[in-house]
Amino acid sequence: MDDLYKPLEAKVERVINESPGIKSLVLKPKKEFKFETGQFIELTLPGFGEAPFTPSSSPLDTKKMEVTIMDAGYVTSRLHQLKKGAKVGVRGAFGKGYPLDEIEGEEVLILGGGVGLAPLRSLILSLIAEKKKFKSITLCYGAKTPADVIYKSQFKNWKKAGIKILRSVDKKDRTWKETEGVVTVLLDKIKVNKKNIAAIVCGPPIMMKFGTLKCLEVGVPEEAIYLSMERNMSCGIGKCGHCAFGPYFVCKDGPVFKYSLTKKYPDIWA
Numbered sequence: 035m036d037d038l039y040k041p042l043e044a045k046v047e048r049v050i051n052e053s054p055g056i057k058s059l060v061l062k063p064k065k066e067f068k069f070e071t072g073q074f075i076e077l078t079l080p081g082f083g084e085a086p087f088t089p090s091s092s093p094l095d096t097k098k099m100e101v102t103i104m105d106a107g108y109v110t111s112r113l114h115q116l117k118k119g120a121k122v123g124v125r126g127a128f129g130k131g132y133p134l135d136e137i138e139g140e141e142v143l144i145l146g147g148g149v150g151l152a153p154l155r156s157l158i159l160s161l162i163a164e165k166k167k168f169k170s171i172t173l174c175y176g177a178k179t180p181a182d183v184i185y186k187s188q189f190k191n192w193k194k195a196g197i198k199i200l201r202s203v204d205k206k207d208r209t210w211k212e213t214e215g216v217v218t219v220l221l222d223k224i225k226v227n228k229k230n231i232a233a234i235v236c237g238p239p240i241m242m243k244f245g246t247l248k249c250l251e252v253g254v255p256e257e258a259i260y261l262s263m264e265r266n267m268s269c270g271i272g273k274c275g276h277c278a279f280g281p282y283f284v285c286k287d288g289p290v291f292k293y294s295l296t297k298k299y300p301d302i303w304a
């Protein structure tokens with residue numbers, strides 16, 4: 035990491051429409067950019083501001099980086115207007131990502147909702163690259179409707195790579211042949227090995243809350259549940275206090291936290 039405050043210029047190489055409100059930007063930074071899966075970056079749009087995102091691509095590709103962005107407000111709506119060739123800035127990478135060493139040898143259960151699949155895609159690609167180190171990998175993913183499912187073309191490759199995939203939508207249409215219901219119902223369809231499991235949860239706050247409760251209900255120990263936390267951020271480096279909860283800063287101590295650590299703080303799902 036060079037200068038923490040100075041964005042590195044990156045060019046938008048491709049814009050991918052993932053779903054009605056979500057786009058991925060394929061970025062080519064001016065020089066090699068390294069991150070660990072689950073770490074986040076600040077993406078700067080000159081003249082408008084910056085916002086934190088977790089790269090959705092594999093950390094093994096240091097020449098290109100993908101960021102998957104939901105149109106949520108001021109900066110993200112402008113990021114959605116970018117076309118191929120546009121210039122942005124990238125700061126980071128910041129924080130602590132997924133502890134791949136810690137979960138080695140475990141059955142990995144990934145629970146994702148909506149755009150929460152973005153950091154999990156980076157994780158999935160990292161796990162696939164070192165598949166032998168993990169007992170099994172299961173992905174449970176939920177979206178509101180079939181149209182809201184992101185990375186539609188990629189599930190096939192992940193399945194081929196040996197990942198067990200279960201998907202649900204809150205409201206199905208005639209095209210949907212999989213589960214209808216909230217993503218947590220998928221956990222009733224799998225067998226959880228309570229002794230050798232790591233559950234990784236990422237999605238909107240309400241999904242994180244009920245996803246975590248469901249993991250506990252099916253027997254995942256609280257110290258084996260990893261949450262990707264989101265908080266309003268400013269500096270990204272533990273200076274401004276915007277992202278604090280309890281004694282922790284999401285930008286510095288996270289964004290990935292064990293549930294056993296965060297559970298003491300009632301506002302973690304805010």
Ligand SMILES: Cc1cc2nc3c(=O)[nH]c(=O)nc-3n(C[C@H](O)[C@H](O)[C@H](O)COP(=O)(O)OP(=O)(O)OC[C@H]3O[C@@H](n4cnc5c(N)ncnc54)[C@H](O)[C@@H]3O)c2cc1C
Pocket residue numbers: 074085086087088089102103104105106107108109110111149152153263264265266267289
């Ligand atoms: C570590 C981290 C990783 C993230 N990764 C992704 C990602 O991969 N893809 C993605 O689409 N989004 C991600 N987000 C959320 C993204 O940063 C916010 O959607 C974005 O900052 C909103 O900026 P805005 O100017 O468009 O919206 P604003 O106009 O500022 O606000 C729109 C709404 O979003 C809320 N909001 C603003 N900032 C955040 C924030 N940082 N977190 C949660 N809510 C916020 C506001 O309270 C408001 O309700 C991540 C956030 C964090 C902290």
Ligand code: FES
Pocket residue numbers: 266267268269270271272273274275276277278283284285286
């Ligand atoms: S964003 Fe400033 S302390 Fe975390």
